[in-house]
């Protein structure tokens with residue numbers, strides 16, 4: 267049910283998604299986020315990247331530049347996927363919960379998607395199954411907190427439930443799936459950045 271509602275919602279906003287994020291005030295926030303991610307990914311080279319919940323491709327182009335073979339970008343909303351196209355990106359219209367990794371990846375990357383899932387455990391399970399030895403998992407998520415309550419309320423008004431987690435909750439779920447924390451810090455201004463390695 268949650269999955270269907272999420273899909274409907276993102277299908278309905280897909281066409282204007284990139285334009286909306288390029289207009290005030292979101293442009294300021296997203297530009298800052300993008301620059302931060304550019305710095306993080308600079309000088310990193312991956313062979314095969316899996317992006318979970320790629321949306322309209324805000325980060326997909328950047329990922330394609332630091333991926334030597336292919337980026338596999340999955341999203342539940344076909345309309346979001348229709349908003350972008352990059353040469354070495356394979357787009358897959360699938361729910362994260364139903365996706366079976368077709369090959370081994372060395373980077374799994376996801377921004378702003380875990381909070382839409384019924385269970386983050388399925389996300390971490392998929393990430394673990396997708397990554398080879400020394401694989402990297404990068405996620406950006408909003409934490410549970412006063413500021414993000416309004417984001418949750420916004421979705422609640424639209425009858426969509428988003429789930430927020432504390433740092434401890436996320437680290438505990440990650441550890442359950444044999445991920446160890448390599449790096450974490452705030453990600454401007456409402457989100458948090460985590461980089462994990464397979465234990």
Ligand SMILES: C[S@@+](CC[C@H](N)C(=O)[O-])C[C@H]1O[C@@H](n2cnc3c(N)ncnc32)[C@H](O)[C@@H]1O
Pocket residue numbers: 269272273276318319320321322323324325340341342343346360361362363376377378379382383
């Ligand atoms: C807030 S958007 C973020 C998109 C992109 N990562 C970005 O930073 O612009 C969340 C995306 O996750 C996708 N999504 C949400 N739940 C999903 C699920 N269960 N399976 C696959 N994609 C999902 C939505 O369709 C949407 O495109």
